[in-house]
Amino acid sequence: MTSFLYMFGSEIITDETKAYQGVSLQGVARFFTDTPFVMFATGTSCAVDLGFGMPALEKHLRSSIPTYSLDGKQLAEWGRVLELLADSSDFEASMNSITDSALLNYVVNETATIVASVQNDNAEKILSNADSWTANEIISRLVRKLPQSSPVLHMATPNYDLLAEIAMSASKVPYTTGFWGGVIKSLDWKQSQRQLTYPELVQTGRAKKQPITRRMNHVKLYKVHGSLNVFCKDREVVECDLWQQPPQGYERLLITPGTAKHEKLHDYRDVLLSEYDDAVRAHNRFLFLGFGFNDTQLVNNAITDKLVKDQSDGLIITRDSNSRIEELLSGTKNTWLVCKSEKDDSTRIYNNQFDDWLYIEDKELWRFDHFAKEIMGR
Structure with a gap:
């Protein structure tokens, strides 16, 4: 069994996985000592x-956009969206092709x-x-x-x-x-x-x-x-x-x-x-619920600076992790991620001060209602 080292406040804790799990959940719970x-x-x-x-x-x-009477420019722009979608699964990036105001209104x-x-x-x-x-x-x-x-x-x-x-x-x-x-x-x-x-x-x-x-x-x-x-x-x-x-x-x-x-x-x-x-x-x-961090306007420099430069406290609860979330975590010390395991519906937790992911086999804490009852109490 792997031994982990984790710093919590001024206290250094070295123990096996059970103690590591306890410290992790304690750290997540302590996030709520102030209003996020x-x-x-x-x-x-x-x-x-x-x-x-x-x-x-x-x-x-x-299915719906082609039902409009699109002019030549609009047809070309929508066609470009479909071409980009054929090459990529990034729907939002593909929509960048739209500049026509009427098409945008549709x-x-x-x-x-x-x-x-x-x-x-x-x-x-x-x-x-x-x-x-x-x-x-x-x-x-x-x-x-x-x-x-x-x-x-x-x-x-x-x-x-x-x-x-x-x-x-x-x-x-x-x-x-x-x-x-x-x-x-x-x-x-x-x-x-x-x-x-x-x-x-x-x-x-x-x-x-x-x-x-x-x-x-x-x-x-x-x-x-x-x-x-x-x-x-x-x-x-x-x-x-x-x-x-x-x-x-x-x-x-x-x-x-x-x-x-x-x-x-x-x-x-x-x-x-x-x-x-x-x-x-x-x-x-900052508490993030169901957030994929794919919106550069909403999660702007002010928030990333607080999490990365100021080391403000952050907690991300979401079903699935992704590369954007994990890149953010790599630059923070006080931001936690609670998400679903890759192999089943159990929970995994990450903080940049950990050596590796923590897996909690018998909990589904990435579900908001489960998290509230298990971590926040009544």
Whole structure:
């Protein structure tokens, strides 16, 4: 049996695999002694339905885009996408060929069509059982444990779907996406957070009480690539749950795969990313759920610098590891990876200070609900 060396704080531990396993799980558990910034991606939705994944989107676009009356330029651009897909499995990189604005709009609308369809197939299930969006088991625990002095859990996602919002509503977790108002909501982060306050009388003397304003424990959710219910018109951005299709003059604010998304992201950077950027800078602990690290805009230099240069704490919980995750881990000391074993459904854990992977044969900690119950308790 291999002997391992691991440094935990100022304590050096040398022991066989059982002690090594205990130290590893202790290190992962200690990650939650402070509130992290949570980033979740497609893996959280695919845990509900694989129809949310890139392969399903690719299949839908392959069949739906040719049904439009494409002109010569659009046909050439779409043909180039298909050529690149034939040579590579990288769907997002292949979409870089699209520069035509009308073709891009077709892609946006068809993306919304399939995401909305899969979401509608699963919404009732999540409304009746919030934990069927399994990341909710982790999120709800984090919200419950927020300190009164800092009652906000910051979360970001590139996901277009509303599974997180549906799950939080079902489990009565207050949240804001920055919009406030009636049926058609306007973007105003300050006003949206005022809705999450309540008055309380506190004792200031023997017979005197003074009203103060407290904030509810809540989630501040940054939909950094837009959302199914977000639309834009003349630089105005609104949120409306009733619109299945954009009304006259409006277009969907969805940042689709490929280079074009980064150009559109630039146009709406202040709307989508300014609050997100500020929140990232204010945090030194990051939890990644179902994240493949294939998005250079969302996992930008600010976050990688914190993990690599500043050695901020990080924890990645995902089904499958990949080369991007492992390259990131090679430059960090305080980032953990919890994922599925390559051979079965058991767990493997990695930290750059380890000599090798740790395998836990009898646990499926890469599943968010299993992780929450085993590591975070009630």
